[in-house]
Amino acid sequence: AQSVTQLDSHVSVSEGTPVLLRCNYSSSYSPSLFWYVQHPNKGLQLLLKYTSAATLVKGINGFEAEFKKSETSFHLTKPSAHMSDAAEYFCVVSSTSGSARQLTFGSGTQLTVLP
């Protein structure tokens, strides 16, 4: 079975400083990996996806993630945090259930951005 582990349940940064949200995955084959963001009382928004093309993936709002097979990691980064980045972030792996492609979510990382 495939799974993801988000290493930090909470991350706090100051506005304008870099963001690093860590994710490790477990997969028996080359995975499809995603990062989603969830603002309070909102649905999930896709930030970026990795599907075995370039290992450095650029997403929306200045976020990017690097797929490192040797480290089984898919960490999310942003050079400079903005107040609007405060939200819950989920690292996600895509796996099969029957003939369906299902998403398996990590437990989430709550990002706080301090003024």
Place this chain on the structure above:
Amino acid sequence: ETGVTQSPTHLIKTRGQQVTLRCSSQSGHNTVSWYQQALGQGPQFIFQYYREEENGRGNFPPRFSGLQFPNYSSELNVNALELDDSALYLCASSYPLDAQFFGPGTRLTVL
């Protein structure tokens, strides 16, 4: 192009009742997936529908059932509601092997 929409936004039911949640997929998407997100947790996969057939299911009991219609919209039905069914229910639409796009969710409270 319209995104994924869900109705209702909030719902309150009592134990033992039945509930139906609705989802309209994003234009052109023929696959709908449903997820349950309990408070403080990540979403859990319930099932997926493709061309009106259930083609995958997570670890949820049979009292969770669904439908997909010819226009690709979908319903999630839950029978014999239990307190633990209180959660945010999320619908996502996609092409079969592509990224999934989520609706805003329906907040279900079971009293």
